[in-house]
Amino acid sequence: MSTKIIYIPIWLLLMVMCVVLIFSCTQKKETSINDTPLFTEQLKTIEARIKTQLSYEQRKKDSLQKIEQQLAMLQELDDTAFVNIKTLSDYFTLDMRYATTANFLKEAVYPCAKCYVRGSVAKALLKANEDFMKKGYRIKFFDCYRPYSVQKKMWKIFPNPGYVADPRGGSIHNKGAAVDITLTDMDGNEIDMGTAFDYFGKEAHHSYKKLADEVIAHRVLLRETMEKHGFKTIRTEWWHYNYQAGRAFKISDFRWECE
Numbered sequence: 001m002s003t004k005i006i007y008i009p010i011w012l013l014l015m016v017m018c019v020v021l022i023f024s025c026t027q028k029k030e031t032s033i034n035d036t037p038l039f040t041e042q043l044k045t046i047e048a049r050i051k052t053q054l055s056y057e058q059r060k061k062d063s064l065q066k067i068e069q070q071l072a073m074l075q076e077l078d079d080t081a082f083v084n085i086k087t088l089s090d091y092f093t094l095d096m097r098y099a100t101t102a103n104f105l106k107e108a109v110y111p112c113a114k115c116y117v118r119g120s121v122a123k124a125l126l127k128a129n130e131d132f133m134k135k136g137y138r139i140k141f142f143d144c145y146r147p148y149s150v151q152k153k154m155w156k157i158f159p160n161p162g163y164v165a166d167p168r169g170g171s172i173h174n175k176g177a178a179v180d181i182t183l184t185d186m187d188g189n190e191i192d193m194g195t196a197f198d199y200f201g202k203e204a205h206h207s208y209k210k211l212a213d214e215v216i217a218h219r220v221l222l223r224e225t226m227e228k229h230g231f232k233t234i235r236t237e238w239w240h241y242n243y244q245a246g247r248a249f250k251i252s253d254f255r256w257e258c259e
Ligand SMILES: [Zn+2]
Pocket: 143, 173, 178, 179, 180, 239, 240, 241
């Protein structure tokens, strides 16, 4: 039995190898995941997220440093003096509803939107805001000090003790020691508290629990942080906080200036 040997020229062998090599390289390049549009898109999204997170962390760090400086400056502040909260910190948001018609009275009872509180209340609010900011939130005000004459005006429009404090007894707001607030994220977007501000129903009560876990967690965060800084809740309004040490202040009719 004879064996037939087939001789392949070396130049042909080399050529075939080159063709195979080039083909495999081209194939590899085409299928490389690094070059697919989806991968590039995902990479861009991840990069954008990292950048956003870094800038958010930096802003938070800068804000907290600034608030520490503001708190140090506030040591000199008179505890009883009325203070415009906006002059103390850039990290509060104001949405003074009684300076607009977007409130349950459907009437603007303030000449302009300002948030004044007593000095000691302002210090406590700054400290509370610092705690909120560490967790990625900030305070937004709906109402602060309310001049006594405005309390009388509100009572005239809506003489219902369930909704407005009778001017005969007055309100802690008239002493500059109560605030109506909610929380926002660091960009000022309001977070869900279950009801709108000034929603007068059982859903706004602290004891109301038929709410999403997230909403309850927001209310608890607000309450626990405010209580830590000397504020107390009232049963029926998740947004209202009385500064306990400020209850001793006298009812006032100080009127703020409008530009
Ligand atoms: Zn209130």
